[in-house]
Each structure stands twice: as C-alpha cells, then as structure tokens.
Amino acid sequence: MIDTLKTIDRTVAPEIVDAVNFKLQLKSYKKFTLKNGVDVYTIDAGAEEVLSLEWVFYAGNWFEDQNLVAASANFLLKNGTTKKSAFQVNEHFEYYGSYLNRACYNETATVSLHCLNKHIAELLPVVRELLTDSIMPEQELAIYQQNMKQRLKVNLKKSDFIAGRLIDSYLYGEHHPYGKYTRDEDFDKLNRQQLLDFYNKYYQQGKFMIFVAGRLPVNLEPLLNEYFGDLGNSNIQAGPIALKSSEEKKFRVTNDKDGVQGSIRIARPFPNRHHPDFLKIQVLNSLFGGFFGSRLMSNIREDKGYTYGIHSFLQNHIHESAWMISTEAGKDVCEAAITEIYKEMKTLREEPVDEEELLLVRNFMIGSILGDLDGPFQIIARWKNIILNGLDENYFYNSINTIKTISAEELQGLAQKYLKPEEFYELVVV
C-alpha cells in the first residue's frame, strides 16, 4: 500500500453507491399444506444448525368476551398437561437447550420454539401435547393471578406504561381490543373453566398456521404432518369491531407528584396497510421522527437536549393503525418539547424537503431494510407480517419503490393532509 496521509483529503467523503441503486429481494417462502388444511410457510437459509418454528393461532384478545382471557389462556397453556406438570414441561424444553415461548397479540396468539436442529424430534411431540392436552391447573392459575397482579402494581408506577395505555384508549376506545387495558380486578375475575373453554375453541379446535425458518430438516413436512396434521382447523376470522375514539383531545395526567420526567404521547388515527397512503407515510415518518437523523431527534435531542430519545412510528396493527410520537422528557421541558413537535409538523407542511435530505432518508431506509434481511429469522418475520395482514410480496416491492421514487411535493402534500395538530391526541403523564 503506497497511499499515505499526504494523498488523502479527510474532508472529502469517499465515493458511495447510493443505496437506492441496490436491488433488494425478499427471498420467497416455500409453502406446503398439512393434511388438515393448515398452511406451513418456510424459509430454508442460514449457516447455523438452528430452527425457529411458530404456531400462529387466531386466538388474540380480539376473540375474548372478558378482559385477559386470551392472554391468560395463552400464558397458561404450557403450565401442565394430563401427563406432565408445568415443571416437567419446562424441564423438557430446557434440557434440550430450546426456548418455548408464547405471546398473545390482538388478533393472534402464538407458540414459538427455537432450537438446535438435532433436537427437533424430541421437542415436537411435547409442543403437540401443549396444543391438544393442556389442563391449566387451578393452582397454576392462582399463582399466575397473584404474580401478574404484583407485576401490574410495579408497572403502574411507571409513567411510560400509563401513557401507553391511555393513548391507546383515546385512539380506539376502551372496549376495543387495541384500546383496552388491564386492571387489578380483571385478574380476580378469571376462572379456570373460562380459560379451558377459550383454549378448546381457539386452540384445540382453532385456526392456525405455522412459520418455520432456519436450516430445514429434509423430513420437515412428514414431521409436521405427524404431530400437527390432525389438529382442528376451523374457520375463525377476526371480523371488524367498531372504534370509539375519545372526543377530548388533550390530556395531562399526574401519576407521581414527585416524578422527574413526563411521558409524552402525541398520536392520530391512521388507516391500515391496505390504504394507498400507508407506504408513503412510512417515508414521511422516517423524515419526521423515524430514525436517529430525523427532524424530531435532531431538534429535540441533538439540539435542545430535552430528552434521551424521541421517535415517531406507525403502530403495527392489522385493522386500524395510528401515527404516534413518543418521548420521555424532563418534567420542566415537556411543554417546550411539545411546542417543538408541532413546529416540526408545521415545517413539513410548509416547506418541501430538499433533495439532499430526501436522498439521505431514502438511502437510510433502503440500507436499513437490506441490513434487516440478514438471516432466516428476519426473512420469515417479514413474510409473517405480510401474510397476516392479507398482503403479498408486492407489498414489499411497492414499499421499496415508494422509498426510491416518492417526491418532495408528494411528501409535503401528505404532511398537509395528515400532520394537522388538531387531529392529534396529546398526552403527558408525569
């Protein structure tokens, strides 16, 4: 190497390839269908001998008629079967170094397994046991109620937790799955029979699909057919539920009179991914508050130092979404931070973004997607999102195309259409 300091000018950036010139591809999934009609989506990739399997049931809180029933049934389904105690179930998965998790969302609830390939044959029979033979013992329910109530007590001391629940209830209404939240007494009202009924209807007889990623074993299809090909597969759908948004828009809540920070949430309703503006708003959102170089971050953190971080994002919901700005700021600078947030909205409405900044946002977004497609688990996660939202691969390619081509004028038009302060809910919890 002959290059020396004398020959480099450190003030000049090296040539770059604009990320907008990259061709991004979402590796296609392979799909097969089990004997009972259950769809299995798979991605075969990766260097490590590991697997991720996820059973997605239509068993989210959308389907419960009393708060917490869906989440509790999901939580307790690994706490005992007719053959194994909760301890034995855990011991089995842990002995093989695997992770058996479950999660409850709004429309769906999932059971997921991460494991080394070599142990798959020992693990699938027990996953089947959980999906067909869970008994949710009284004792397990009682411990769960007690411990979850304690956890809730701690969370209720946190302003960010309170703010998260309240802003959702303003947006969607407290009776809506997206807007409802948990109270102490909701845990007391739970009873075992109710959970078993829910489990029976939405798991044992429910509707589900399976997502698998990693280095796929050659006998994956027969294996899944053996253990899950005879389970119920009914026709459950998450039909629409009416919203009831709050009339009032501005809220100030005191949760702790000695609090040192305020949790600020500013949000407006926004349609779901099928709306023609959704992908475009993703670009406007990036510019506004979607990454470290965004307007909100540059102004409110990097210039004013009001906060450790400020972000805006579109909520990841299937039926309805919301566009939200979220930050924790010093108690005495909350109102100043809010003023700056509206100021940034105004700038976006009144001035078109210059080409340099727009190119930066485009490059950043494309680079970020490119980096995020790293590995089988990330790829299947994207597919899962596309499939559960009733979309197809065009959604991915349209998204890339929108990032590459949307104009400054279009973005300004969208800012004028959606960044109207009077349409936002505004909340500070101290």
Add this chain to the structure above:
Amino acid sequence: MINFEKFTLANGLRVIVHQDTSTPMAVMNIMYDVGSRDENPDKTGFAHLFEHLMFGGSVNISNYDEPLQMAGGENNAYTTDDLTNYYIQLPAENLETAFWLESDRMLSLSFSEKSLEVQRKVVVEEFKEHYIAKPYGDVWHKMRDLAYKKHPYRWMTIGKELSHIENAKLEDVKEFFFKYYRPVNAIMVVAGNVTTEKVKALAEKWFGDIPSGEKYKRNVPQEPEQKEERKLEVKANVPLDALYKTWHIYPRLDRKYYITDLLADILSGGGSSRLYQSLVKEKQLFSNIECYHFGTADAGLLCIEGKLVKGIKMEDAEKAIETELDKIKNELVDEAELQKVKNKTESMIAFEDMSVMNRANSLAYYEWLGDASWMNFELDKYGSVTTEDILQESRNIFRKENSNTLYYYSGN
C-alpha cells in the same frame, strides 16, 4: 467455528477480519480499552458521557451521522464498566465510508462546546429515565456501593450522581480522548462481505498514520476480600418489598468464571430452575426471582434478586433462599441438571452467532480479553465443568462473610 484473520498496523491498532459472503452488508466494530472503572471517583459517568461526544463531530467531519446514513448505514455504541464499543453496519459497497468516519474520530474530535452542552443534558435525561423515574431504579447504585469499597465498580457506568455529569468540562474531554482513544488502545473488527486484502489496504490508508499514542497501563485498585457480611435496608416509593443479595465472584479469565455462570443457570435459568420452582411455584414467597452475574473483567458479583409476595416477611424470604443455597452447597447436582444448563449454553451461543454484528462484537471482545480465537473455545470451557466443581464453588461463593444483602422495602 468462526474464521478470522488478524494483523496489526505499525501504530499498534489491532485489526481482525471476518468474512461472510452470504450477507450484502459489512460491519465495522471498534472497541476502546476504557470503561467506567477507569474513571476518577470525582468524575464518574465520564466514559459514558464521552461515548455520546464521539458523535459530536470530528476534526475534519462536522457531522458523523449524516454521511453514514447517506451511505445506507446505521450505528450505535455502548459503554460498560470495562470497555467502550462502537459499531456500524452498512452495505458492503460503501465500506470505505466507515473507514473514513471512524479514522477521523480516532485522529481527533472537534471538541465542540455545543456538543458537550447538549449531551450533558441528554445524559442527564438518560440518567433520570433509567435510574430515577423507574421504580427500583436506584438499587444498583446502592448495592454496588455496599459491595465494593475500593474497586471502581462501586459506581455505575451512568455515574454516581447527576452533578458529576453536569460539571464535565471540555478540558476533561480532551484529556480523556488523548489518553484512551488512541490506536494502541483500540481493536477494530471488520466483518461481513469483505476481503482481508481490501481491509488491509483501507486500514493502512485511513488509520495507518494516526499517532499511536501511549499504551494505557491500567492500575485500578482491586477489591480486598470481604471479611464480614454487609446489610442495608432502604424504604422507597415502590409497591412491593424486594430482596437483593450479592456475593463476590471471579475475574472473567478465571476458569471458575465458567463454573459460576452455569451455577447461576442451575439456580434460575428458566421455568425448571431451582429457585423459581421452589420459591415462586412451590412456596410462593416471591412473585419473581432471578440469579445472574455481570460478566465483568475484574471480579464481579453474583446476584439473587426477587420481589416478595405481599404479606411475606423479608426474613422468611431470605431464609428460604438460604435453604436452597444450603442444598446446592451440600449435595451434588444431578449430571442431567448440569447437562441441561450446558445444552442451554450451547444453543445460546449458536443463536448469538447467527448475526454478523454479534460475531464482530464477540471477536473484538475476546481479542480485548486476550485472544480473538478464544471465542471458538468457549463451549469447551463450559463442557469441562463437573458436578464436583459446582459443589465446590457453591461452597466458596455462598458464604455469609462474602455476602451483601439489601432489604428494599415498600414505603407505602
């Protein structure tokens, strides 16, 4: 098996290259050999504040983030008790941008007053968000202060108090930079879709003539052996009583570190672990309980913490923990129980190594510990631990005079 190549520039900068052509991305990871243990006791929190200032512009480049974002890259950094680490991920075609940015800030920062002024505020908000506003947020300030009397691990990376951050001066920033942020104190890993040949050329070009600096000779006071048990009681505005117990353990490079790590997993590594099964499920004294340690370079702490079920007395909860510890001190664990936590460790390593970013970070870390190739022998070290080792170390660690206990009472 993670493959890599290693070379050192004339100025002492160590460079490691790890190629993975299955990704379109490249990762650059730079680890500096300075953490909060190197701070002056009157100026705590400085290593972390300094990490923020590394993004405030360098001598030839006024804005660090923008050119990187323009190149489709993302970055972040973190500071620990022991080290400070910076990492970038970007499309491999634009790798040179990372070299340009990182070499300029290793050459010199711009030392801007404005950046210092703003980042002081940002870090103060970070401090409030994580350590004041959160219930139980001050626990580790108190526990470290109780467990360490000499070693700088007695304060947290965020700093001992807000005033230390508020009082940081630009002279401190400069001095800190030229003492620690020199090529001779740094390790760079370049990973992903790259070749050693290209990395060598770029490293020479951009880092080759940065003055080497003086090798930092660490001389932090080591913690003397604790001779008697310590206890502290506090009352705070939290809804539940909580119990925290710590014991001094071993330096990261001690073989006993691996024994301790598996011991912690046996006690609380999941739904079938001992403490969870006995104290949360069977006796129902705690609503949650955990056993973990910090993996620090110098001798660290093993901690058991839990929140008590309403109505349970602190002393009874503590006694129940002692009963479980007596068990593991007196009876060999089953081979199967030990195998379980080894299997867990094996899969955890496999999952971690899936991402290029993690691999780059690990290579830098093991090189920092002594040799990047150690990364490939971790599993063997865990594999060699016996049930006899677990018994012996339980006896060594869980001694009363080695313990620190914090009763954290709900004040309302």
